Amino acid sequence: MTTRARATVTVTGHATRSPRRRGYGELTRDEVVGAALRLTRRTGLANLSMRQLAAELGSPSMNAYYYVRNKDELLDLVGDAVLGEVDLPPTDLAWDRWIAELFQNGRTVLLGYPGVAEHLLRRVEGFPNEARLYQAISDVLKDAGFDTSVSDRTQRVMAYLLFGAVTSELATTAAAGEPATMVFGDDDDVFRFGLDLMIDGLKSRSGRRVGRPTPRASS
Amino acid sequence: MTTRARATVTVTGHATRSPRRRGYGELTRDEVVGAALRLTRRTGLANLSMRQLAAELGSPSMNAYYYVRNKDELLDLVGDAVLGEVDLPPTDLAWDRWIAELFQNGRTVLLGYPGVAEHLLRRVEGFPNEARLYQAISDVLKDAGFDTSVSDRTQRVMAYLLFGAVTSELATTAAAGEPATMVFGDDDDVFRFGLDLMIDGLKSRSGRRVGRPTPRASS
């Protein structure tokens, strides 16, 4: 039913242009999302307003609405673009290490965009980069011998852990003076612990495949 | 440093009074929180404004600010009051069943107050009802033979799962027409699955105590 095609925004994020004033017709949907990404990195999604976005675009008013139906759609695009920055671990890893690494990559990326994890918790639709990640997880878990019901539930449950952890971590570090001065290197620890708990739980399911390395083929 | 004592709000939630106009000096901090709880049940924390709160209190303007420093403090009180509605499972359960039941209780309660799980993700301070829950979890895990480093991390990680799951579930059911008509009885399934994964992971830690029922004493 969506008329306007949903472009696979692959904005480079930090690389895009600065607040310089635009001429007529020089703006694109990707630049709007790019500006939103920059703003999110700097001040967090919670402090991103359509008016600040206009300022970041060098536009005197609300023409971003020409490229985006409403703010929520913009945030969806931002969220999916951020997911696009999450690298897939090398395919020759054993499934348990692959999963752990993927979600740790996800955490690192999301910590750089305050508020995005929180938004992703409320918006799960089928955006392209999200679909890419979920497909990859499915493949890996299937190769590891888990059936789709296990793999579907695993990815949802790990996403809850990831988004929940990042949201909470960002909130508490922000509450105690912005700089990374905090004692919290143990946030990493806690997240890793949660991941391990789930992975160990998976291993104890479908009994075998506990110690076996199971390196997967390249195709 | 906090001058005004933080009362252990134990508001009954659904039982408190309706929008009738108040006289002079009839308002209390607990009634403010009670009104906020009612509003949250009905329309969610996201749609709770200080002006609507005033209306719910039958007050023509912003006198709620006399009882609450700002909106965030109000939301903290609401959050902790909601946690106060979570019942502790009977102490004669084995630790793994106790944990599972507690978090399922938590999920049920939080699903009744849209937005509260999301708020709790950003605010972890030492409120009384939250402290009660965390203390209870610590005790149970300690009795089960886990050391404090495991138990501390476990409760954080399970809280992430709980708050993340509830936030996501509420968002997707809200996105598809409010009534509980959805096919999602499997939200329960997914959450239970995540809980089991973590509990199984715990069991595979400190090797033994896998099958043993370990009923705990009454003190």
Added chain:
DNA sequence: ACCTGAACACCGTTCAAGT
């Protein structure tokens, strides 16, 4: 001690009007 109501500086969104 508690309550009022107007004010300030913001929001998201819409829309006639411009080029």
Added chain:
DNA sequence: ACCTGAACACCGTTCAAGT
């Protein structure tokens, strides 16, 4: 096709002024 700027209906918060 794209951009503007004012307008609408909201926000959270503050504060002089009332009782």
